[in-house]
Amino acid sequence: MAQLEEIRGAGLGLKRELMPALQAGVPGCIDFFEIAPENWIGVGGRPGKQLAWVAERYPLACHGLSLSLGGPDPLNEVFLQRVKQFLDHYRIPLYTEHLSYCSDGGYLYDLLPIPFTEEAVRYVAARIRRTQEILERRIAVENASFYVAAPISEMDEPAFVRAVLEEADCDLHLDVNNIYVNSVNFGFDPVTYLRSLPGERIVYIHTAGHYRKAPDLVIDTHGETVIDTVWDLLAEAYRLFGVRPTLLERDFNIPPLAELTAEVERIAALQAPYATAIPAVASA
Amino acid sequence: MSVSSLQRYQIEFCAHARSPKTHPRPAGIAAKRMAVYAQLLFNNMESSLAGCFPVCKKVLGLRRWNALVREFFARHRCATPLFRQIPEEFLQWLQETERRNIPPFLPQLAHYEWVELAVAVSDAHRPVGWEADGNLLAGKPVLSSALMLLRYDWPVQRISPRFKPVQPLADPVWLLVFRDPDDEVRFIELNPVSAHLVELLQAGNFTGREALLEIAKALRHPDPEQVVAFGSTVLSELRQNGAILGTLSCK
Numbered sequence: 001m002a003q004l005e006e007i008r009g010a011g012l013g014l015k016r017e018l019m020p021a022l023q024a025g026v027p028g029c030i031d032f033f034e035i036a037p038e039n040w041i042g043v044g045g046r047p048g049k050q051l052a053w054v055a056e057r058y059p060l061a062c063h064g065l066s067l068s069l070g071g072p073d074p075l076n077e078v079f080l081q082r083v084k085q086f087l088d089h090y091r092i093p094l095y096t097e098h099l100s101y102c103s104d105g106g107y108l109y110d111l112l113p114i115p116f117t118e119e120a121v122r123y124v125a126a127r128i129r130r131t132q133e134i135l136e137r138r139i140a141v142e143n144a145s146f147y148v149a150a151p152i153s154e155m156d157e158p159a160f161v162r163a164v165l166e167e168a169d170c171d172l173h174l175d176v177n178n179i180y181v182n183s184v185n186f187g188f189d190p191v192t193y194l195r196s197l198p199g200e201r202i203v204y205i206h207t208a209g210h211y212r213k214a215p216d217l218v219i220d221t222h223g224e225t226v227i228d229t230v231w232d233l234l235a236e237a238y239r240l241f242g243v244r245p246t247l248l249e250r251d252f253n254i255p256p257l258a259e260l261t262a263e264v265e266r267i268a269a270l271q272a273p274y275a276t277a278i279p280a281v282a283s284a
Numbered sequence: 285m286s287v288s289s290l291q292r293y294q295i296e297f298c299a300h301a302r303s304p305k306t307h308p309r310p311a312g313i314a315a316k317r318m319a320v321y322a323q324l325l326f327n328n329m330e331s332s333l334a335g336c337f338p339v340c341k342k343v344l345g346l347r348r349w350n351a352l353v354r355e356f357f358a359r360h361r362c363a364t365p366l367f368r369q370i371p372e373e374f375l376q377w378l379q380e381t382e383r384r385n386i387p388p389f390l391p392q393l394a395h396y397e398w399v400e401l402a403v404a405v406s407d408a409h410r411p412v413g414w415e416a417d418g419n420l421l422a423g424k425p426v427l428s429s430a431l432m433l434l435r436y437d438w439p440v441q442r443i444s445p446r447f448k449p450v451q452p453l454a455d456p457v458w459l460l461v462f463r464d465p466d467d468e469v470r471f472i473e474l475n476p477v478s479a480h481l482v483e484l485l486q487a488g489n490f491t492g493r494e495a496l497l498e499i500a501k502a503l504r505h506p507d508p509e510q511v512v513a514f515g516s517t518v519l520s521e522l523r524q525n526g527a528i529l530g531t532l533s534c535k
Contacts, residue, residue, distance in 0.1 A: 038366050038367050039366075039368065042407050043405045043407060045403075045404050045405050046404070049467070066366070066367075072290075076365060101294065104298035104302075106360065107364065108298060109362075109367060110325050112294075112298070115290060123290065147320040147321060148297075148320075151311065151313065217316075217317075
């Protein structure tokens with residue numbers, strides 16, 4: 001099996017729109033790419049060849065969209081088997097999913113908020129454990145962004161995240177933009193939230209841009225550049241927990257590669273001061 | 285089996301997000317925030333369908349198109365976790381039930397539009413061992429692995445907001461849709477005889493010559509060699525535009 005350590009440094013979400021520019025020359029600051037298995041499983045033709053081209057040259061991380069870890073439907077194990085084959089085929093060492101749900105007897109294709117209840121902790125954790133069993137590896141779950149606080153919630157978000165991670169014994173995929181988005185949408189301090197997370201479980205980090213719809217409402221679009229407050233949160237995460245492989249997500253309004261490269265370089269620049277502290281790099 | 289309070293809440297939440305006008309908002313949620321989800325989910329669904337069915341959208345017009353997408357989203361439960369298969373589920377749903385509020389050609393038009401996506405990303409394995417410049421009559425012609433032969437009762441390839449047929453065609457139209465060696469999706473209109481030829485080649489057991497003699501037989505043609513001569517040109521054209529990759533030599 002591919003090793004988690006292969007994913008390191010700074011990465012970029014792979015989009016088909018970017019393929020011609022990437023095939024003309026991948027910028028040096030990009031250490032790895034991330035894909036959603038839901039967009040690439042069973043895809044042949046030109047996009048299939050493009051993925052093979054990337055996979056031959058760069059480590060890949062997988063960030064799932066459709067597993068619906070918190071959903072009311074039975075876990076889609078047929079789909080999970082396909083994910084497993086896909087991970088094996090492309091030797092992908094990291095698979096992460098959202099701490100959310102996206103189904104109600106059918107798929108809705110977006111990420112919905114799980115109410116933060118004791119029942120949800122046990123339910124989601126059991127499904128994460130089952131996923132780890134099927135995939136024969138640890139997975140990481142990502143703190144999600146959301147817009148509605150469930151009136152049936154019994155705890156706050158960081159308490160829910162911590163409880164699920166412990167009960168499932170899985171890793172954390174930290175999304176610093178999502179913390180910021182939720183901090184505006186629900187009026188809490190993002191740094192306090194960040195500090196309360198179990199740093200030893202963090203294996204992977206996301207940063208992204210968002211859309212400010214109103215003073216108290218931010219939509220997690222991945223369609224803009226990353227704002228300074230979110231860059232500061234990323235720097236704070238590194239300071240608190242150390243550097244983790246970090247990815248720039250951009251899914252809409254995709255600009256020319258050069259503009260994204262500047263943001264990936266900024267990730268690399270924030271990571272640079274810690275480089276000598278990593279033994280593997282120091283002895284290389 | 286009793287449904288947990290967690291799941292009851294989720295089902296209510298989703299029912300409202302899918303169809304805000306017919307399902308009440310779960311208690312205790314601010315209308316403004318809930319509307320964010322209803323809008324996001326619908327926009328996602330609409331844009332993934334509009335991306336595949338741009339002509340259907342134009343032909344219906346925005347109001348009827350949005351109503352159709354809303355009906356699909358509200359009533360249908362998509363079974364595929366794969367985003368690119370959403371259009372296929374929409375297409376199946378469209379074909380399943382008769383609808384009075386859409387033009388009768390719409391299911392076939394939607395199929396025609398979906399085919400381009402299906403052929404573009406098909407992961408059918410490319411056959412191996414063929415010769416690109418083999419003799420098309422003596423050898424077995426090998427078709428592109430991503431290829432579909434389609435018969436439509438409506439002139440789907442010409443439908444637009446300015447041309448909305450009300451009657452099906454007297455004679456169906458045959459279209460060959462395939463990925464050429466450069467992975468471009470190409471559409472070719474075939475006459476019924478050429479379509480029959482492609483059908484025979486899809487079966488894979490005929491040399492070019494054998495397939496054409498079959499056709500001569502079916503046509504009860506007085507001079508089968510004439511059919512072979514004519515068909516030889518068709519085969520060459522199909523190879524030229526990439527529908528035929530080459531030939532397998534016969535043993």
